Amino acid sequence: MWKSAIKQLWKNRKSNRWIFIEIVTVAVLLWYCVDFLYVVVRKNTEPLGINLEHVYRLKLGVDPTQTIDRSNPDSIEALWINPIWQIVQLVNGYPGVETTAYYYASEPYDDNLMFQGYTADEENAYGANIRYVSENYDKVFKVKMKEGGFTDWGIQTSPQGAVVSPELADSLFHTQSATGKTFRDYYEPSLKFRVAGVSQPTKYNIYERYGLFIYTPFNMLRLAYTIPVIGFRISPEADIPGFEQRFTEEMKSKLNIGPFYLFSLSSYDYKAEVYETATGINKYVNIITWMILFFLFIIFLGMLGTFWFQMESRQGEIGLRMALGSSRKGVLNYIMTESLALFSAAFLPALIICASLAYWDVTYTYNNAMDYTWGRFWITIIATAIILAGTILVGVLIPARRAAKLHPVEALREE
Structure with a gap:
């Protein structure tokens, strides 16, 4: 099936050219977003080394006359x-x-x-x-x-x-x-x-x-x-x-x-809130995080729409395959295999681009909070591949299943 899917992609290489370029571009941008989110999650889950829960901080003042x-x-x-x-x-x-x-x-x-x-x-x-x-x-x-x-x-x-x-x-x-x-x-x-x-x-x-x-x-x-x-x-x-x-x-x-007297008392939870407000750390990270999540949603809609439209335009092909004896499951498996083959072909150059950016440390980490390591790269690139592949499969599977439910004659008539 993979061999047949690759042959089909090669035959339709001109029509798939822009989808190929779109996947490469989106993969690189998505990797940047995933990398930032990975750092945010990782830093928030790293222990401080101490436990500040239920701990209070008492400051003393000093009488200068003594x-x-x-x-x-x-x-x-x-x-x-x-x-x-x-x-x-x-x-x-x-x-x-x-x-x-x-x-x-x-x-x-x-x-x-x-x-x-x-x-x-x-x-x-x-x-x-x-x-x-x-x-x-x-x-x-x-x-x-x-x-x-x-x-x-x-x-x-x-x-x-x-x-x-x-x-x-x-x-x-x-x-x-x-x-x-x-x-x-x-x-x-x-x-x-x-x-x-x-x-x-x-x-x-x-x-x-x-x-x-x-x-x-x-x-x-x-x-x-x-x-x-x-x-x-x-x-x-x-x-x-x-x-x-x-x-x-x-x-x-x-x-x-x-010479001492009680000057102030506060919990460390309150001290953390004051520090984060004064430095603007949480506000900045939250703004960037929500912007990235919105961008990821836009990416999802874009990729979903691209492959959805492609599958809608292939209803006649799906009807023809079923008229020639293919089962609905076989047609769906073939369509998904072809889509994953296209994704794999496009993700390879994206992987090379991302690896080059990582090698030259062309990445962004807030406040230089974490070293860039190859372990971090592989975690984020694999997460990027999973997210992108999942988006493509959803964009393919829903319209393909809908088309596969049509009677072959109806699908061909619509074509």
Whole structure:
């Protein structure tokens, strides 16, 4: 059947020329659309590496009238560090709160990223975004680990435990299995770390790329000059509308300890909404996505109409084949085979064009959110082929079935 269909296409090559060109053009444009949609879906399904559900973010304000002798360690501990720990304990004791931690820098859904260099061999330095965290941070954010965990987290421990991303582990030690290995801060040689664990890849928002990242404990020097953010996880039953207002009303006076006071409280869900609104990420992606979906609908209608019209004009041929003894099923199979043969012949040059565009990276990915790989190419080109072939078969099958139901004499008479 395939041989007969190919011969028929060759005989009708002049009449099929424009359909051939249309399929090639539509296939390339469709591949571009499918590739963009693939990136959007892939980035939305990629985990952040942490769980922000039911997690709240408490920011502290500082009374500028209260002075602290920064040259006196006892003054720092009594008037700055101890009040922070007291606030954390009070928050942790609030009804519904499961666990509490404090942290600083490179927060999710925030452009305030802190960058630091690290080395394992004294020669090569690798920059990584850093987040200083206290004990229980992993429990608050349910940090997903590849190996190890958040251990040796006391601020007086040396070398301090650190949790690194697999990308940083691979850069420092040329392996993602790095638990127990030591490295140091490139700019502060005395600050040494031991890998306590390797986390799952981490990013800060949906359309961010995974990169080099490190969790390190607050050391005394860092905590003395930092106003940390306090994060806490509450039980799903306690996470109801009005929680922020109730917490603020009940805890505002209690958290007024030392130089600190409760400045603001919000959920990370709200923080994500604010960030996405401020940056316009979701609005932009949604607009482009809907434009592409509309374009795909237009492509579907165009291809459907082309093959529908072609089948309507071949009713006489279908009637003749049935008059000569072909069954309805046999006629439909032949028509579908011929259409797929035409599609295959046209999709081959389209495949070459798309592969060339992919090789030269002539593609579009929002915010450079994902590397272009051949795996990505084959997924999107196969999806493109399935969509286009399905559209062509629908455009052929419906009118062909309608024509095949006609009596051969009626089909020939219409012809």
